Amino acid sequence: MTPRDASEPNNRWTDLDRPPLNATALRKALVLEGGLWSEVRVVQRTGSTNSDLVARAAEGLAVEGEVLIAEEQTAGRGRLDRQWTAPPRSGLFFSVLLRPTDVPVSHWGWLPLLTGVAVATGLSRAAGVDTALKWPNDLLVTVGGEERKAGGILAERAADDGVVIGVGLNVTLREKELPVPTAGSLALAGAANTDRDPLLRAVLRSLEEWYRRWRTAGGDPASSGLQETYAAGCATLGRVVRAELPGDRTIIGEAVAVDGDGRLVLATEEGVQEPVGAGDIVHLRGV
Structure with missing residues (x-):
């Protein structure tokens, strides 16, 4: 069998270190x-x-x-x-x-x-x-x-x-x-x-x-x-994180738990535990 031109995208011969799935x-x-x-x-x-x-x-x-x-x-x-x-x-x-x-x-x-x-x-x-x-x-x-x-x-x-x-x-x-x-x-x-x-x-x-x-x-x-x-297995727990929430709201706190609804619970400096159900989490540092 003669392989197609290896310059073609998606050709199985373009990268022999990456064989196709069977x-x-x-x-x-x-x-x-x-x-x-x-x-x-x-x-x-x-x-x-x-x-x-x-x-x-x-x-x-x-x-x-x-x-x-x-x-x-x-x-x-x-x-x-x-x-x-x-x-x-x-x-x-x-x-x-x-x-x-x-x-x-x-x-x-x-x-x-x-x-x-x-x-x-x-x-x-x-x-x-x-x-x-x-x-x-x-x-x-x-x-x-x-x-x-x-x-x-x-x-x-x-x-x-x-x-x-x-x-x-x-x-x-x-x-x-x-x-x-x-x-x-x-x-x-x-x-x-x-x-x-x-x-x-x-x-x-x-x-x-x-x-x-x-x-x-x-x-x-x-x-x-x-x-x-x-x-x-969650690397977020025990870390100080910044939660960037919908509506341009931001919370910084220690991630202390994942609650029964799958939300991340943050303990803030104000002593409040606040669950976060959606948003972007940025790891700041370990505790």
């Missing part, structure tokens, strides 16, 4: 009878896997457990509509559709935190790298003694009864490819394994395990063990 093998490993994952699709390029899966759900085309993975995203999004860009095949960019209809909607806010725990657990097993969680949705690794963001999570409602959760994770991104100096990747953090196929399988199996545990507990974060596990 969609057939992923389906065989993950789509199992009685399992959560119902379909695994890999596309070469799209704007946003979250947008695509939300649209499929709205049209009634997607069932719970569908997984959509892109080798490259051209319009990947994070919280607050921030862009997420990375070279083709340099990371894991995927979205899943969940329909936890047996869990009260009031508990659905735990899903992005649950996903963070699942991703960190899966990466610890498969990549041999410690991943810390920055509230509410960032995945941190240590590069040269510095905390850097290697990934993020975005949850969006889909139709009336579903949630699409997107994960973007830098795997083999090199220093010169980083979008900002504060970004990182598993490779830069010294991961023992950067093969995306087993990493993705480990993350999705971990997500299925935590999702089932949470649903079995009726979405209760305490009895499912989710609240305690999240707190144990």
Whole structure:
């Protein structure tokens, strides 16, 4: 077989250090009878896997457990509509559709935190790298003694009864490819394994395990063990942080807990404990 011109974008031969995902093998490993994952699709390029899966759900085309993975995203999004860009095949960019209809909607806010725990657990097993969680949705690794963001999570409602959760994770991104100096990747953090196929399988199996545990507990974060596990892996707790809230409001305080609603509780200098449910968190220093 003669490969196509390696200068072509999305050509599987453009970067031999970054082989394409094996969609057939992923389906065989993950789509199992009685399992959560119902379909695994890999596309070469799209704007946003979250947008695509939300649209499929709205049209009634997607069932719970569908997984959509892109080798490259051209319009990947994070919280607050921030862009997420990375070279083709340099990371894991995927979205899943969940329909936890047996869990009260009031508990659905735990899903992005649950996903963070699942991703960190899966990466610890498969990549041999410690991943810390920055509230509410960032995945941190240590590069040269510095905390850097290697990934993020975005949850969006889909139709009336579903949630699409997107994960973007830098795997083999090199220093010169980083979008900002504060970004990182598993490779830069010294991961023992950067093969995306087993990493993705480990993350999705971990997500299925935590999702089932949470649903079995009726979405209760305490009895499912989710609240305690999240707190144990959260790098935000015990830090002095600045919370930049909607309406240009700012709070500075020590992050002392994650409450039963998944909110970050800040203890301010005025002696007030204030829960924060949404906003941008900036780590200022340790306590």
